[in-house]
Amino acid sequence: MNEWIARLAPGPGDGPRLAVKDAIDVEGVPTTVGCKGIADSAVAATRDARCVATARAAGARIIGKTNLHELCFGTTGLNPTFGNPVNPRWPDLMPGGSSSGSAVAIALGEADVAYGTDTGGSVRLPAASCGIAGLKTTWGRIPLDGVWPLAPSLDTVGPLAADVAGLVVGMQLLEPGFSLRGVAPATRIGRLSLPFEVDARVDAAVDAALRAAGVTVEPVALDGWEDMGRGFANVIGYEAWQADRHLMDIPGGVHPYVGQRFEWCASITDAAYKQGLDDLARWRAEVDALLKRVPVLALSTLTGPPPRVDEQHLNNACTSPFNASGSPAISIPVGTGAGESLQLVAAAGGEELLLATTAVIEQAVASQW
Numbered sequence: 001m002n003e004w005i006a007r008l009a010p011g012p013g014d015g016p017r018l019a020v021k022d023a024i025d026v027e028g029v030p031t032t033v034g035c036k037g038i039a040d041s042a043v044a045a046t047r048d049a050r051c052v053a054t055a056r057a058a059g060a061r062i063i064g065k066t067n068l069h070e071l072c073f074g075t076t077g078l079n080p081t082f083g084n085p086v087n088p089r090w091p092d093l094m095p096g097g098s099s100s101g102s103a104v105a106i107a108l109g110e111a112d113v114a115y116g117t118d119t120g121g122s123v124r125l126p127a128a129s130c131g132i133a134g135l136k137t138t139w140g141r142i143p144l145d146g147v148w149p150l151a152p153s154l155d156t157v158g159p160l161a162a163d164v165a166g167l168v169v170g171m172q173l174l175e176p177g178f179s180l181r182g183v184a185p186a187t188r189i190g191r192l193s194l195p196f197e198v199d200a201r202v203d204a205a206v207d208a209a210l211r212a213a214g215v216t217v218e219p220v221a222l223d224g225w226e227d228m229g230r231g232f233a234n235v236i237g238y239e240a241w242q243a244d245r246h247l248m249d250i251p252g253g254v255h256p257y258v259g260q261r262f263e264w265c266a267s268i269t270d271a272a273y274k275q276g277l278d279d280l281a282r283w284r285a286e287v288d289a290l291l292k293r294v295p296v297l298a299l300s301t302l303t304g305p306p307p308r309v310d311e312q313h314l315n316n317a318c319t320s321p322f323n324a325s326g327s328p329a330i331s332i333p334v335g336t337g338a339g340e341s342l343q344l345v346a347a348a349g350g351e352e353l354l355l356a357t358t359a360v361i362e363q364a365v366a367s368q369w
Contacts, residue, residue: 002083003104005032006065015059016169019111021102022065023072024157025049025146033148034070034079037253049146051115051157055173063111066101070258071244072117072150074098075314076307077126081255084309089131090338093306094314096129098122099160103130106160113170114160119150120236121301121319123158124331128301128341129314131333133362134160135167135355136319138348139326142174151239153277154232154323164332164359171351178352185357189344190220190294196317199304205335206300206342212364218294224283225321231279232324238273241265280324287325291347296357298344301331305339318343330354334365 005022006029020026023033026049030042048056056062067085069077077100078084087095088107095104099116103126106114116123118136127134137158144155159170171178189210210217241262247253248262291297303315322329328351334342342361346354 001086001088001104001108003067003085003101003108003110004064005034005067005082005101008062008064010061010063013059013061015061016112016173017063018055018060018173019064019066019102019105019114020052020062021068021099021114021116023068023117023148024052024115026052026062026065029065031148033072034068034082035247035254036081037247037250045146047146050143051174052146054176058173058176060113060173066099066105066114068099068101069097070255072098072119072122072148073240073258073261075121075125075316077129078309080257087130087306090306092308093338094129094309094311096126096306096314100126102160103127103132103134106132106162112161113166113173115157116160117147117150118156118158118323119154120232120323121316123160124301124319124329124343125314125316127160127331128333128339129306132160133163133167133332134158134330135170135351136322136329137174137351138328141349141351149243151236151243153235153239164355164362167330168355171355180352180356183352183356185360186215186296186353188216188218188294189296189298190290191217192297192299193219193221194299194318195225196303198300199339201337202300202302202304202339205337205340206298209334209342209361209365210298212368213361214364220290220294220297222286222290224286227279228283228321228324231276231283232320234268234272234276235280237265238268238276241268283321284325287327288347291327295353296344296346298342301341301343302339305337328354330358332358332362334361
């Protein structure tokens with residue numbers, strides 16, 4: 001199924017089986033980031049990334065490094081160099097990226113928890129595409145020591161699992177002492193209107209899940225979408241070029257599938273990057289202000305079912321805005337059809353609230369299936 005770049009024999013004990021995206025260092029294993037230019041000269045990591053070290057200390061058994069969209073720089077999850085992970089639920093559709101191998105390993109039951117990175121949706125997109133759960137953490141909450149950078153202003157690490165309970169385990173591996181004890185779920189949720197079209201079936205599944213949970217739903221809106229979109233593109237492109245430009249000098253080092261994106265990134269000026277940071281700061285302030293009015297926002301994770309594997313792009317218009325704001329965001333399936341996934345967003349540091357709230361919705365939806 002091409003979900004693995006390296007398989008490892010699990011250590012002793014009965015701790016959770018942990019799959020680690022191959023952009024995150026695991027001691028004794030090379031980190032390839034799914035890229036030939038890195039893999040050809042990669043040597044075994046001399047230490048675990050900090051987020052892996054905390055998992056080992058908590059008893060996790062690391063079972064392998066998972067495949068990904070090359071250099072974490074794409075949404076499809078396809079990797080022509082290492083082979084394409086196959087979506088277990090809908091094999092003709094994209095697995096979603098960039099953390100595709102992690103999502104596939106969870107969907108197949110090969111791991112209990114998987115680590116992914118999320119810079120523009122790379123945990124939530126594959127979770128939604130493969131019908132599992134995924135959590136993008138607050139920017140800056142989980143240390144990124146030992147994680148290959150894509151865009152440091154946006155990069156995060158987060159867990160994928162079969163359900164919300166698995167995500168809680170994932171957070172306990174990432175952050176010692178993490179707990180939902182005493183955390184009350186939100187009973188009032190802002191249903192976010194979007195300036196673009198979402199598939200009617202996907203939108204209906206989101207609304208049905210909120211109704212089933214019995215929460216109070218309040219229509220809400222944000223105004224700064226256009227500036228945010230421009231700013232996000234300039235920031236991720238500029239920082240990705242700074243992180244990986246050296247690979248473009250290696251003949252055949254970057255597959256054209258990703259290399260074409262870097263050609264555009266190279267054209268982003270310092271002035272455009274600075275303007276992009278300003279755009280994102282304004283967006284962050286707008287999102288934060290809305291989350292003071294309502295504790296949680298709701299929208300779909302995808303704009304529709306994931307595209308077929310022979311297409312070129314999976315739209316991340318629903319996910320990237322919350323990388324731009326730095327907010328934590330969670331994705332869970334809320335239907336049996338492809339792409340029927342709910343995304344909830346909370347204020348910075350609100351992972352506990354998100355997980356407590358999503359658990360209620362997950363239970364309500366499961367009772368109707």
